[in-house]
Amino acid sequence: MNYRNAFTYFPVMLLSALFIACGGQEEKREPNPKVDKLKFPAGFEVEHLYSPGENDQGSWVGMTFDDKGRLITSDQYGAIYRLEIPPIGSDSLTPKVEKLKIGPNGDEKLGMGFAQAVTYAFNSLYVMVNHNPNDQFDKATGLYRLKDTNGDDQFDEVIEVRTFTGGQGEHGPHSIVISPDGQSLYIVVGNHIDVPEMDHYRIPRVWQDDNLLPEIKDPRGHANNRGAPGGWIAKIDPEGKHWDLISVGFRNEFDIAFNEVGDIFTYDSDMEWDFGMPWYRPTRINHVTSGSEFGWRTGNQKWSPDYTDNLPAILNIGQGSPTNVVSGANAKFPEKYRRSIFAFDWSFGIIYAMQMIPEGGTYTVKAEEFISGSPLPLTDGVFGPDGAFYFATGGRRLESDLYRVHYTGDLSKEQKQELKVSDLPEEHKIRRKLEEFHVGGPKAGAIDAAWPHLSHADRFVQYAARIAVEHQPLGEWQAKALAEENPRALAQAIIALARHGNKGHLNGMLEALMRPDFGSLSEEDQMNLSRAFEVVLFRHGIPAGALRSKVVAYLDDHFPASTNRLNRVMGKVLVKLEAPSAVPNLLALLETAEDDPNYQKTFTASSDLIMRNPQYGLDIAGMLAAVPPAQQTYYATVLGGAKAGWTDEYYEKYFTWVDNAFQYKGGRSYVGFIDRARKMALATVPKDKFDYYNKLSGAERLTGSGNDLQVAAVQPEGPGRRWTVEEAAPLMAELSGRDFERGHAMYQATLCQSCHSMRGEGGAVGPDLTQLGTRFSTRDILDATINPSAEISDQYEAIVFVMKDESSVVGRLISEDNTTYYVSQNPFAPNDLRELPKSQVKSTKVSEVSVMLPGLVNRLNEEELKDLMAYLVSGGNPNHEVFQ
Numbered sequence: 001m002n003y004r005n006a007f008t009y010f011p012v013m014l015l016s017a018l019f020i021a022c023g024g025q026e027e028k029r030e031p032n033p034k035v036d037k038l039k040f041p042a043g044f045e046v047e048h049l050y051s052p053g054e055n056d057q058g059s060w061v062g063m064t065f066d067d068k069g070r071l072i073t074s075d076q077y078g079a080i081y082r083l084e085i086p087p088i089g090s091d092s093l094t095p096k097v098e099k100l101k102i103g104p105n106g107d108e109k110l111g112m113g114f115a116q117a118v119t120y121a122f123n124s125l126y127v128m129v130n131h132n133p134n135d136q137f138d139k140a141t142g143l144y145r146l147k148d149t150n151g152d153d154q155f156d157e158v159i160e161v162r163t164f165t166g167g168q169g170e171h172g173p174h175s176i177v178i179s180p181d182g183q184s185l186y187i188v189v190g191n192h193i194d195v196p197e198m199d200h201y202r203i204p205r206v207w208q209d210d211n212l213l214p215e216i217k218d219p220r221g222h223a224n225n226r227g228a229p230g231g232w233i234a235k236i237d238p239e240g241k242h243w244d245l246i247s248v249g250f251r252n253e254f255d256i257a258f259n260e261v262g263d264i265f266t267y268d269s270d271m272e273w274d275f276g277m278p279w280y281r282p283t284r285i286n287h288v289t290s291g292s293e294f295g296w297r298t299g300n301q302k303w304s305p306d307y308t309d310n311l312p313a314i315l316n317i318g319q320g321s322p323t324n325v326v327s328g329a330n331a332k333f334p335e336k337y338r339r340s341i342f343a344f345d346w347s348f349g350i351i352y353a354m355q356m357i358p359e360g361g362t363y364t365v366k367a368e369e370f371i372s373g374s375p376l377p378l379t380d381g382v383f384g385p386d387g388a389f390y391f392a393t394g395g396r397r398l399e400s401d402l403y404r405v406h407y408t409g410d411l412s413k414e415q416k417q418e419l420k421v422s423d424l425p426e427e428h429k430i431r432r433k434l435e436e437f438h439v440g441g442p443k444a445g446a447i448d449a450a451w452p453h454l455s456h457a458d459r460f461v462q463y464a465a466r467i468a469v470e471h472q473p474l475g476e477w478q479a480k481a482l483a484e485e486n487p488r489a490l491a492q493a494i495i496a497l498a499r500h501g502n503k504g505h506l507n508g509m510l511e512a513l514m515r516p517d518f519g520s521l522s523e524e525d526q527m528n529l530s531r532a533f534e535v536v537l538f539r540h541g542i543p544a545g546a547l548r549s550k551v552v553a554y555l556d557d558h559f560p561a562s563t564n565r566l567n568r569v570m571g572k573v574l575v576k577l578e579a580p581s582a583v584p585n586l587l588a589l590l591e592t593a594e595d596d597p598n599y600q601k602t603f604t605a606s607s608d609l610i611m612r613n614p615q616y617g618l619d620i621a622g623m624l625a626a627v628p629p630a631q632q633t634y635y636a637t638v639l640g641g642a643k644a645g646w647t648d649e650y651y652e653k654y655f656t657w658v659d660n661a662f663q664y665k666g667g668r669s670y671v672g673f674i675d676r677a678r679k680m681a682l683a684t685v686p687k688d689k690f691d692y693y694n695k696l697s698g699a700e701r702l703t704g705s706g707n708d709l710q711v712a713a714v715q716p717e718g719p720g721r722r723w724t725v726e727e728a729a730p731l732m733a734e735l736s737g738r739d740f741e742r743g744h745a746m747y748q749a750t751l752c753q754s755c756h757s758m759r760g761e762g763g764a765v766g767p768d769l770t771q772l773g774t775r776f777s778t779r780d781i782l783d784a785t786i787n788p789s790a791e792i793s794d795q796y797e798a799i800v801f802v803m804k805d806e807s808s809v810v811g812r813l814i815s816e817d818n819t820t821y822y823v824s825q826n827p828f829a830p831n832d833l834r835e836l837p838k839s840q841v842k843s844t845k846v847s848e849v850s851v852m853l854p855g856l857v858n859r860l861n862e863e864e865l866k867d868l869m870a871y872l873v874s875g876g877n878p879n880h881e882v883f884q
Contacts, residue, residue: 213300427456675707
């Protein structure tokens with residue numbers, strides 16, 4: 001029996017599947033692993049042009065072409081480079097690369113660097129620096145303009161356009177994009193940078209958190225000092241003298257792209273540590289309209305896409321790390337790709353091609369995977385003057401590569417079908433007309449023009465109308481808002497008044513919101529009205545006496561409601577009002593609520609990502625094996641902030657649920673979020689029962705910080721290293737007198753037990769390791785552990801299924817019949833099989849890389865590694881000679 005056939009899955013059956021080309025790669029050429037790992041459509045050729053890391057030129061994250069057709073790139077932590085790219089079809093693909101000399105001296109000192117993005121426009125190079133000044137480089141985080149004033153083809157003048165405050169880092173300033181008319185620039189900035197003073201604000205500068213959910217900031221501290229409005233997008237003139245705020249509420253959007261009619265699209269992320277929490281939002285494609293808000297707030301304060309005062313995604317992608325967004329309008333590609341917006345996912349190595357189809361005031365999206373690979377940490381991409389697609393990988397000092405993609409098929413019969421404004425739906429045109437009231441200050445006739453559209457059926461039209469109203473003087477519309485009879489328009493008008501009014505408007509706003517017959521409204525109008533109550537109470541406080549009781553009675557008769565999303569809003573409003581029925585009703589929901597299976601449904605399923613990235617896939621696998629009940633978790637958080645309405649019976653139910661919640665596995669912050677809700681509720685219990693409820697709610701399960709569960713097994717002390725067989729093999733020459741208990745602990749710590757059984761204990765996905773030491777040498781075991789891809793058994797290989805819609809599914813083929821493949825994607829839930837209809841599969845390829853995760857022993861020091869190897873050799877037998 002071949003040794004590796006029994007062992008290739010050790011120590012954990014997981015991850016890192018390379019995507020082998022399908023279509024478009026059948027021509028004969030020299031093998032190139034950097035290209036061979038890619039999946040891309042038929043008719044295209046992908047060329048690997050350059051590896052900057054091999055030439056000590058860093059990790060490239062920014063790209064732009066200058067007016068002479070040369071590619072300019074930026075190293076995330078270093079200099080700026082300029083490349084002359086060989087034409088398509090050249091014998092040599094190697095570009096000519098030069099490091100730019102920047103500044104008046106043009107010396108070897110870094111004249112300009114640490115660039116998150118570069119854009120050539122207006123005879124200048126605009127550079128977005130992400131850096132704290134130091135001896136190496138004295139420029140601060142901000143936007144700079146470089147000029148060649150002496151004609152020597154170098155940039156001798158450095159102009160500081162604007163520096164930014166907040167926090168330097170990967171959530172700082174990002175891209176600079178030329179406007180469609182070529183007269184302006186758009187600036188794209190993440191949520192760790194403050195909104196600077198602007199000359200104009202398309203969205204009025206009255207943002208707040210507007211969330212009655214009891215605030216829990218990220219338990220591990222991420223973005224805890226960041227408030228509304230989050231990431232932002234602004235429009236500036238070439239000199240940077242006039243700044244216009246376009247949109248807010250992003251977490252960390254890196255880039256934007258315009259389509260043919262000038263609409264803006266971005267790809268935004270969410271906090272992956274929040275996975276499994278009810279406020280988690282997948283990475284998503286947003287249609288960025290004038291004055292738009294997308295609801296990012298710190299911790300658990302993020303807005304639901306259901307809230308009418310922010311805009312929803314037009315496509316939820318799934319988990320990932322968004323980077324580049326670019327239009328294919330200038331591509332020499334087939335028509336559907338010229339009509340596409342391309343979006344990059346850094347974590348899982350996917351370039352999505354998305355066709356935006358106008359619908360109502362926005363778009364629907366038809367998406368596909370254009371290029372994917374593993375590993376493929378995508379950073380930036382741009383279409384060149386030759387119509388080819390150039391993209392880079394790298395970031396965070398990872399290995400960086402430059403690629404070119406061009407079409408090899410016949411384009412002579414392609415007919416350009418450019419989208420025109422005249423082709424847009426009527427709702428789209430109405431929205432654009434309303435957005436004219438977002439600029440230029442108050443306008444006569446704006447209220448009369450916008451008000452009828454507050455009740456429009458299209459959400460994007462409603463939103464544009466409300467922002468148009470908010471730009472007009474309050475005195476012109478506050479009475480109209482309080483007198484509004486249409487329930488849909490009323491919700492919009494009162495939200496606007498809550499944002500711009502004062503506490504003196506509180507009673508009038510609440511009375512107005514109670515005029516409609518709540519029970520006769522549609523679910524959407526009930527949702528919007530409930531959201532209006534929330535914004536009013538958050539901004540202006542709780543009403544007194546009889547009015548408070550009246551509001552409670554108005555909502556209480558209809559709670560619980562028929563939908564989860566409505567119960568989430570109504571529940572926190574009633575708890576804030578201290579409604580007597582709030583706690584018992586929410587406790588009933590806490591025990592029975594089920595998640596909506598299609599809520600924020602994603603284009604890419606989480607299970608499809610497990611085997612694409614060794615670093616993140618393991619976390620996803622663990623989470624999917626025990627996903628928390630998100631709806632119940634939301635109610636638990638609301639109840640954690642309840643100040644009244646508790647009884648001993650209710651406390652018993654609540655804290656029992658909390659203790660049970662620790663069996664689930666969400667993102668890294670899941671345990672901490674549950675613990676913070678637990679502690680809020682404990683603050684209301686009688687002092688003489690605190691210890692009882694503290695224990696009942698799982699306190700003994702937690703570490704001192706409350707962010708993690710207690711781990712019984714011993715963890716590696718380290719320090720570890722990146723082990724090689726050559727380094728480790730001499731240590732294994734004499735394995736005797738080893739520590740059995742520590743060997744067993746290292747076996748658990750390196751996750752071997754998760755997938756392999758030994759002496760009847762452990763997972764059942766990989767081979768049993770009990771007899772390992774009787775069949776193979778210590779060096780063989782060591783070699784297979786450190787180099788799992790050297791030889792892969794067909795028993796445990798991963799398969800790449802390329803679907804007809806250009807998506808791909810990666811996993812172990814467990815079985816098949818005449819119509820279906822049965823695929824296992826999660827080693828922590830191996831019996832959860834995904835069924836792939838054969839009629840939807842275009843091709844299959846075997847992965848050339850083991851699905852075993854490499855590097856897990858890199859946490860171990862010498863003694864710990866020796867104890868682990870002894871444990872494996874012994875097959876878990878404490879009486880084996882290696883322990884004598």
